Amino acid sequence: xxxTNQLKNQHLMWRAGFGPAxxxxxxxxxxxxxxxxxxxxxxxxxxxxxxxxADDYLKGLMMGIEEVGRQQKKEMDQEQRxxxxxxxxxxxxxxxxxxxxxxxxxxxxxxxxxxxxxxxHFACRNLNVFYQQGLLDVIRRNALGNFGDLLKEVSKSxxxxxxxxxxxxxxxxxxxxxxxxxxxxxxxxxxxxTEKDIKxxxxxxxxxxANVKGEFVFRRFQHDFGGKTVLGRSxxxxxxDVLNILLEEKQTAKHITGKxxxxxxxxxxxxxxxxxxxxxxxxxNYDISKLLEDIFTSEWFYDEKNIGTKIKxxxxxxxxxxxMLPMKLENEEALMLLQRVLGQxxxxxxxxxxxPGGKAWxxxxxxxxxxxxxxxxxxxxxxxMKPKDDDDTMMGMKxxxxxxxxxxxxxxxxxxxAYAGMRRQVINANVDWSMYVKYYESTPREKLVxxxxxxxxxxxxxxNNDLIKQYxxxxxxxxxxxxxxxxxxxxxEYQLC
Amino acid sequence: MLIKRKEFIQVGSLATASVLVPxxxxxxxxxxxxxxxxxxxxxxxLSGGNDGLNTVIPYRNDLYYKARPKLGIEKGKVLSxxxxxGLNPALTGLKxxxxxxxxxxxxxxxxxxxxRSHFRSMDIWHSASQSSDYWTTGWVGRYLDAQCSGCDxxxxxxxxxxxxxxxxxxxxxxxxxxKDPKRLxxxxxxxxxxxxxxxxxxxxxxxxxxxxxxTMAETLSSADYIFQKSRMHPTxxxxxxxxxxxxxxxxASLIFSDINTKVYYVSLGSFDTHINQQPQQxxxxxxxxxxxxxxxxxxxxxxxxxxxxLFTFSEFxxxxxxNASIGTDHGTANNMFFISGGLKQKGVLNAMPDLADLxxxxxxxxxxxxxxxxxxxxxxxxxxxxxxxxxxYDYLNFI
Numbered sequence: 080x081x082x083t084n085q086l087k088n089q090h091l092m093w094r095a096g097f098g099p100a101x102x103x104x105x106x107x108x109x110x111x112x113x114x115x116x117x118x119x120x121x122x123x124x125x126x127x128x129x130x131x132x133a134d135d136y137l138k139g140l141m142m143g144i145e146e147v148g149r150q151q152k153k154e155m156d157q158e159q160r161x162x163x164x165x166x167x168x169x170x171x172x173x174x175x176x177x178x179x180x181x182x183x184x185x186x187x188x189x190x191x192x193x194x195x196x197x198x199x200h201f202a203c204r205n206l207n208v209f210y211q212q213g214l215l216d217v218i219r220r221n222a223l224g225n226f227g228d229l230l231k232e233v234s235k236s237x238x239x240x241x242x243x244x245x246x247x248x249x250x251x252x253x254x255x256x257x258x259x260x261x262x263x264x265x266x267x268x269x270x271x272x273t274e275k276d277i278k279x280x281x282x283x284x285x286x287x288x289a290n291v292k293g294e295f296v297f298r299r300f301q302h303d304f305g306g307k308t309v310l311g312r313s314x315x316x317x318x319x320d321v322l323n324i325l326l327e328e329k330q331t332a333k334h335i336t337g338k339x340x341x342x343x344x345x346x347x348x349x350x351x352x353x354x355x356x357x358x359x360x361x362x363x364n365y366d367i368s369k370l371l372e373d374i375f376t377s378e379w380f381y382d383e384k385n386i387g388t389k390i391k392x393x394x395x396x397x398x399x400x401x402x403m404l405p406m407k408l409e410n411e412e413a414l415m416l417l418q419r420v421l422g423q424x425x426x427x428x429x430x431x432x433x434x435p436g437g438k439a440w441x442x443x444x445x446x447x448x449x450x451x452x453x454x455x456x457x458x459x460x461x462x463x464m465k466p467k468d469d470d471d472t473m474m475g476m477k478x479x480x481x482x483x484x485x486x487x488x489x490x491x492x493x494x495x496x497a498y499a500g501m502r503r504q505v506i507n508a509n510v511d512w513s514m515y516v517k518y519y520e521s522t523p524r525e526k527l528v529x530x531x532x533x534x535x536x537x538x539x540x541x542x543n544n545d546l547i548k549q550y551x552x553x554x555x556x557x558x559x560x561x562x563x564x565x566x567x568x569x570x571x572e573y574q575l576c
Numbered sequence: 577m578l579i580k581r582k583e584f585i586q587v588g589s590l591a592t593a594s595v596l597v598p599x600x601x602x603x604x605x606x607x608x609x610x611x612x613x614x615x616x617x618x619x620x621x622l623s624g625g626n627d628g629l630n631t632v633i634p635y636r637n638d639l640y641y642k643a644r645p646k647l648g649i650e651k652g653k654v655l656s657x658x659x660x661x662g663l664n665p666a667l668t669g670l671k672x673x674x675x676x677x678x679x680x681x682x683x684x685x686x687x688x689x690x691x692r693s694h695f696r697s698m699d700i701w702h703s704a705s706q707s708s709d710y711w712t713t714g715w716v717g718r719y720l721d722a723q724c725s726g727c728d729x730x731x732x733x734x735x736x737x738x739x740x741x742x743x744x745x746x747x748x749x750x751x752x753x754x755k756d757p758k759r760l761x762x763x764x765x766x767x768x769x770x771x772x773x774x775x776x777x778x779x780x781x782x783x784x785x786x787x788x789x790x791t792m793a794e795t796l797s798s799a800d801y802i803f804q805k806s807r808m809h810p811t812x813x814x815x816x817x818x819x820x821x822x823x824x825x826x827x828a829s830l831i832f833s834d835i836n837t838k839v840y841y842v843s844l845g846s847f848d849t850h851i852n853q854q855p856q857q858x859x860x861x862x863x864x865x866x867x868x869x870x871x872x873x874x875x876x877x878x879x880x881x882x883x884x885x886l887f888t889f890s891e892f893x894x895x896x897x898x899n900a901s902i903g904t905d906h907g908t909a910n911n912m913f914f915i916s917g918g919l920k921q922k923g924v925l926n927a928m929p930d931l932a933d934l935x936x937x938x939x940x941x942x943x944x945x946x947x948x949x950x951x952x953x954x955x956x957x958x959x960x961x962x963x964x965x966x967x968x969y970d971y972l973n974f975i
Contacts, residue, residue: 157900157901204693204695259708346784387785388783388784388785389784390784390788420738420739422739429695429699429742430695430696430699430710431710432710435712437784438784438787439712439745441787441788441791442740442745442750442751442752442753442791443730443740443750443752443753443791443794443795443798444738444739444740444752444753444754445739445740446788446791446792446795447763447764447769447795450769451763465738465739465755466738466739467623467737467739467741467843468623468624468843468845468846469694469695470623470624470625470694470695470845470846470848538785542772542775543775546771546772546775549771550768550771566768569768569769570772571772571776571785571788571789571792572785572788574788575784575785575788
């Protein structure tokens with residue numbers, strides 16, 4: 080069976096981006112996937128601008144501390160420390176919302192999608208908003224560039240150095256955390272090196288740290304200048320040398336390619352394809368754009384078995400809905416609450432291994448919540464869900480307020496600490512339906528459900544059209560389109576792309 | 577497609593619900609009810625890192641008071657259990673349980689290479705991995721996998737929460753999270769979801785879409801089942817009107833029914849007491865104490881206390897030394913409570929932590945928590961602990 084360009088382009092948009100946007104609807108069947116991909120690449124060409132959400136007060140305070148620190152090593156007092164922590168958490172929250180907004184609205188879909196991949200690959204928790212901004216910038220700038228450059232910049236970022244305890248990695252008192260994760264998670268993957276390699280590599284990273292401004296510093300007096308042997312090579316290596324050795328290992332290309340294949344193509348790895356891709360990735364000196372071109376311009380990427388068979392991550396789901404249905408949210412923090420409840424809060428990966436993905440997204444609670452989202456958007460319904468406390472972000476503060484029974488149910492539960500003030504659980508979305516409805520202008524009434532389903536669902540012919548009709552509002556054409564759309568988004572099939 | 581079977585469940589005054597049960601769930605609907613008398617476990621997670629030293633207090637140890645000039649609990653206020661060991665003053669109900677022979681206290685529980693980050697250390701406790709491993713399944717989840725290969729019984733492990741914890745996520749089967757059986761029932765009974773499920777061709781395939789429908793079918797079916805069971809023998813006992821009180825009341829009602837649930841999971845927090853620890857810990861302990869007290873009383877009245885093992889844990893203990901904000905910072909080893917009418921060993925099960933032998937200011941662990949899991953899985957739940965924990969851990973003797 081030959082697949083339509085529309086289906087293939089939607090497939091491309093879901094994998095190389097966050098799904099088709101409403102303004103692209105008319106183009107989906109007009110172009111070939113190859114043309115579509117070319118346009119995507121072009122749109123992602125320009126260098127992204129630095130996302131700066133940090134509070135002015137915080138900036139002033141940090142600068143002040145730095146100044147004072149130079150003169151007399153004065154530390155912040157307790158009040159200041161508390162204030163900085165709170166402002167910084169607010170900053171990370173703003174960073175989350177800003178970036179998600181970017182994912183929804185930017186034409187640079189390929190860049191942001193790859194940045195999102197690297198955000199999970201170089202998973203890092205850090206409550207300092209300056210460090211997080213810095214790391215996000217590294218990832219967005221290098222998302223489509225050279226993996227070696229990306230690896231090196233991430234390894235020198237304050238966020239990662241602090242997160243993986245490299246501040247404590249000193250000559251004579253090594254801390255192996257950083258070296259271990261660089262090998263296990265960022266480059267080669269488990270089972271391709273020895274414990275001895277880690278110990279030796281850790282010595283090479285001694286002295287790597289960052290200052291209070293988040294700039295990389297090399298502390299000579301903490302560095303172990305002695306000889307090391309890593310993966311069979313010997314020399315007076317420093318951190319940079321070790322990263323180069325890791326890049327010389329073909330296994331690094333293979334590990335990254337395999338992970339990317341799962342993310343972009345199919346959870347079920349096709350060894351042969353991954354080997355072919357990773358050989359080329361290695362030969363092309365880790366050029367990420369070339370690897371992506373190999374994937375997205377291949378014929379097999381558009382094979383039926385790769386279409387509509389991936390479970391959207393919570394972020395992909397939430398961004399995807401907003402791309403198709405542009406909306407103004409009265410309560411934007413609701414998006415963060417949904418991220419938390421569904422298990423993917425940007426900037427808070429579960430651990431350094433990132434989000435597990437695939438079937439791990441789905442359990443009974445998360446699936447039912449996912450299928451209720453369209454209704455929440457439409458009805459100003461209550462979410463009535465309380466995410467788990469996150470003690471790392473909340474530092475022991477009570478999660479919102481405890482439930483006030485009975486009165487004023489809508490303001491019942493907040494998400495606490497970092498999200499203070501976020502009491503309302505109503506999404507209060509104001510959807511701009513005009514462009515979306517207009518697209519179906521010439522669709523005959525009896526074909527509406529089918530046409531809408533073809534736009535929204537990547538897995539084919541599964542939903543019974545009569546069922547959707549039965550639940551849609553048939554009093555008018557426009558209301559029919561809207562309600563049928565929301566019903567289709569409330570299905571298990573919509574969880575797939 | 578054909579409608580294979582319709583089942584009508586009488587739900588008291590509520591409307592009759594029609595439920596289609598996909599064929600892969602039929603087996604589970606029909607059999608495997610656990611008869612009363614069977615053992616269940618209630619896991620009470622103290623989130624945030626509870627300060628163990630102000631929970632089980634070495635009230636004759638000068639080093640304790642020296643490290644905690646402001647935070648140490650005075651000798652006179654401690655609920656003394658032995659010449660050396662006392663409980664936090666808020667834990668009066670646990671003191672009664674101690675006197676009654678239904679409390680066990682295990683000191684210095686932890687794991688090698690402890691992590692002081694909440695999420696990471698909690699992950700380690702949930703997954704039961706080594707601290708250098710990142711596992712994506714939990715120990716209760718793998719218990720579900722092991723117990724239920726070939727059958728679908730996600731109700732064997734229930735979490736009383738809106739969101740499912742890693743602990744209950746298996747490779748193939750995941751437990752169910754719900755705050756309230758009635759609300760779960762309400763959500764699941766949205767007619768549209770029932771109809772979508774009904775319209776799906778039941779292909780027990782391996783594709784993600786099959787997994788989604790399987791999860792949906794399990795959820796809808798479990799929602800009915802749990803709700804039905806929760807109304808079989810709802811408890812009439814008085815419980816405190818707190819979150820934990822409500823959760824334990826829900827659990828009690830389910831225990832009194834013949835539901836097949838073996839593990840209940842519930843959390844209380846936040847115990848992350850960096851600042852001004854005392855009032856916060858006391859408030860949480862009061863909630864815990866009163867809820868557990870009511871729960872035990874209820875179980876005793878229904879002659880089920882011998883069948884229930886409740887244990888507490890926290891992702892880590894706290895620093896021995898108090899900090900400058902009259903609180904404590906993240907530490908390592910910690911104590912666990914075991915509460916049951918069926919304990920084989922009771923009271924203080926091992927030595928109190930040695931405050932003179934610290935690792936950079938933190939307690940050294942003496943018992944790996946995985947030994948506790950192995951014991952509970954093997955001796956209480958009669959499960960294959962070795963395959964669930966992927967390693968043979970020695971058993972303890974408290975049950």
